[in-house]
Amino acid sequence: MTFDRYGQLKPRGNHRWLQDREGDFPRICPFSPSAKNEDELAERHFPVARIRNDMLGRFEAAFVGHADEGEFRANGSSGGMVTWVAAELLRLGLVDGVAHVTANDPTGSDDRLFRYTISRSSDALSAGAKSRYHPVEMSEIFDTIRHVPGRYAIIGIPCFIKAVRLSCLADPILNERIAFTLGLFCGHMKSARMAESFAWQMGQDIHDVERLDYRMKCPERPANWYRAQLTLRNGDTRSRDWWDLADGDWGAGFFQNAACNFCDDVVAETADIAFGDAWREPYSADGRGTNVLVVRSPELLEIIRGGMEFKRIELSAVDAPFVISTQAAGFRQRRQGLAFRLTWPRWRLRPRKRVIAARRGLRARRMMIYAMRYAISLWSHRVFWLARLLRWPGLYLVWARSMLTCYHSLAYSRGALGRMLDRLGASGAEGHD
Ligand SMILES: Cc1cc2nc3c(=O)[nH]c(=O)nc-3n(C[C@H](O)[C@H](O)[C@H](O)COP(=O)(O)OP(=O)(O)OC[C@H]3O[C@@H](n4cnc5c(N)ncnc54)[C@H](O)[C@@H]3O)c2cc1C
Numbered sequence: 307m308t309f310d311r312y313g314q315l316k317p318r319g320n321h322r323w324l325q326d327r328e329g330d331f332p333r334i335c336p337f338s339p340s341a342k343n344e345d346e347l348a349e350r351h352f353p354v355a356r357i358r359n360d361m362l363g364r365f366e367a368a369f370v371g372h373a374d375e376g377e378f379r380a381n382g383s384s385g386g387m388v389t390w391v392a393a394e395l396l397r398l399g400l401v402d403g404v405a406h407v408t409a410n411d412p413t414g415s416d417d418r419l420f421r422y423t424i425s426r427s428s429d430a431l432s433a434g435a436k437s438r439y440h441p442v443e444m445s446e447i448f449d450t451i452r453h454v455p456g457r458y459a460i461i462g463i464p465c466f467i468k469a470v471r472l473s474c475l476a477d478p479i480l481n482e483r484i485a486f487t488l489g490l491f492c493g494h495m496k497s498a499r500m501a502e503s504f505a506w507q508m509g510q511d512i513h514d515v516e517r518l519d520y521r522m523k524c525p526e527r528p529a530n531w532y533r534a535q536l537t538l539r540n541g542d543t544r545s546r547d548w549w550d551l552a553d554g555d556w557g558a559g560f561f562q563n564a565a566c567n568f569c570d571d572v573v574a575e576t577a578d579i580a581f582g583d584a585w586r587e588p589y590s591a592d593g594r595g596t597n598v599l600v601v602r603s604p605e606l607l608e609i610i611r612g613g614m615e616f617k618r619i620e621l622s623a624v625d626a627p628f629v630i631s632t633q634a635a636g637f638r639q640r641r642q643g644l645a646f647r648l649t650w651p652r653w654r655l656r657p658r659k660r661v662i663a664a665r666r667g668l669r670a671r672r673m674m675i676y677a678m679r680y681a682i683s684l685w686s687h688r689v690f691w692l693a694r695l696l697r698w699p700g701l702y703l704v705w706a707r708s709m710l711t712c713y714h715s716l717a718y719s720r721g722a723l724g725r726m727l728d729r730l731g732a733s734g735a736e737g738h739d
């Protein structure tokens with residue numbers, strides 16, 4: 307996997323290998339039409355799951371809450387439950403290592419900001435807590451798992467966990483050694499240019515950035531007021547709220563990977579357990595962070611129940627509609643929005659999705675929101691590329707701010723255009739359909 311000119315990771319190989327429909331690649335690539343889909347994989351791994359739901363897949367139980375013991379919650383992006391469960395797997399001796407995404411020191415020959423690594427202690431795991439909305443790849447950790455015997459857990463976003471499941475089907479060593487998969491809910495993935503753009507807007511060059519925290523924890527503010535912080539090579543820090551940044555509205559889709567337009571798994575349906583943020587009140591107002599969890603593996607459910615019993619974690623059981631409501635925007639974009647995008651003509655490979663192409667009953671304004679999001683994703687890569695080439699950040703920033711204004715009027719009825727759309731009776735703004 308190598309970075310392309312837009313800061314996205316792409317598989318690299320000769321034309322024959324990439325086009326070969328019979329080889330390993332089409333069987334293990336999570337986007338391949340010939341690979342097993344999420345339903346088929348979930349049926350294989352959770353054949354007797356207690357609950358089956360169209361949006362959440364198969365699962366045993368769901369919870370909302372946070373880690374209570376130690377610093378898991380304070381160190382985590384949300385309620386710290388991902389690191390707590392991973393640390394518990396290590397503590398109980400159920401795994402020897404946990405593969406997850408940690409900060410890389412970009413000062414050496416490897417200038418990546420983040421990479422997958424394997425942590426073998428609770429301290430190392432905690433040092434790697436936090437969400438990284440940044441492209442990474444798994445080839446190094448697969449090599450390690452193949453060469454170093456032991457049992458492993460892997461943390462990943464839904465398409466990565468699907469890739470792990472497909473790789474295990476193709477490789478008996480991975481299958482034997484990967485004992486647990488911990489999924490993260492996913493809205494979409496950003497390109498590496500998002501970090502560069504944040505640096506530009508904080509008056510810095512990305513090459514002077516040593517560390518990036520996409521979500522600084524500010525317990526005194528609502529959890530959904532994201533604040534990004536850069537730590538520079540000279541030790542100084544710079545931080546800004548995402549809302550102040552030209553491309554900081556997550557829902558507008560700046561720098562989104564094109565594959566995410568054709569993804570229908572929000573909650574890591576093939577993972578043994580999946581974690582997200584509880585994006586609904588009163589939880590989203592609590593800056594300390596709160597998780598939602600979907601537990602699919604009976605073994606992990608026992609570990610969760612044990613933690614609850616001894617008050618090491620503070621969780622309450624919730625039902626499927628509760629979990630779905632915490633990800634309302636994500637499900638709209640990847641169910642209704644995906645159905646609409648699938649009606650568009652496509653000349654290249656046609657993705658095989660569980661969602662059926664449909665636009666019937668969709669209001670004009672909703673179609674415009676989906677189309678605008680798609681256009682913002684597509685053009686943000688290209689305009690940033692040009693601005694970078696010309697060393698002219700203003701070119702990208704003026705474009706991004708104009709796009710954001712149009713998007714906000716369409717999606718949230720902001721500004722004169724938004725008010726006009728409302729007066730014309732154009733319903734379908736975000737959250738009002
Ligand atoms: C690209 C992306 C999009 C997301 N979109 C949503 C969303 O739409 N809705 C939602 O509710 N939640 C989303 N999440 C999940 C959310 O950001 C939190 O990660 C989750 O709630 C867990 O929080 P925590 O405090 O329990 O985790 P922590 O205790 O902070 O631990 C997080 C763990 O995940 C690992 N990790 C971080 N980034 C990655 C990555 N890219 N790939 C693999 N492992 C990683 C870390 O190394 C760490 O071990 C997204 C996460 C990512 C990476």
Ligand code: SF4
Binds near residue numbers: 466
């Ligand atoms: S939206 Fe889907 S395809 Fe995109 S990064 Fe998330 S899981 Fe992968």
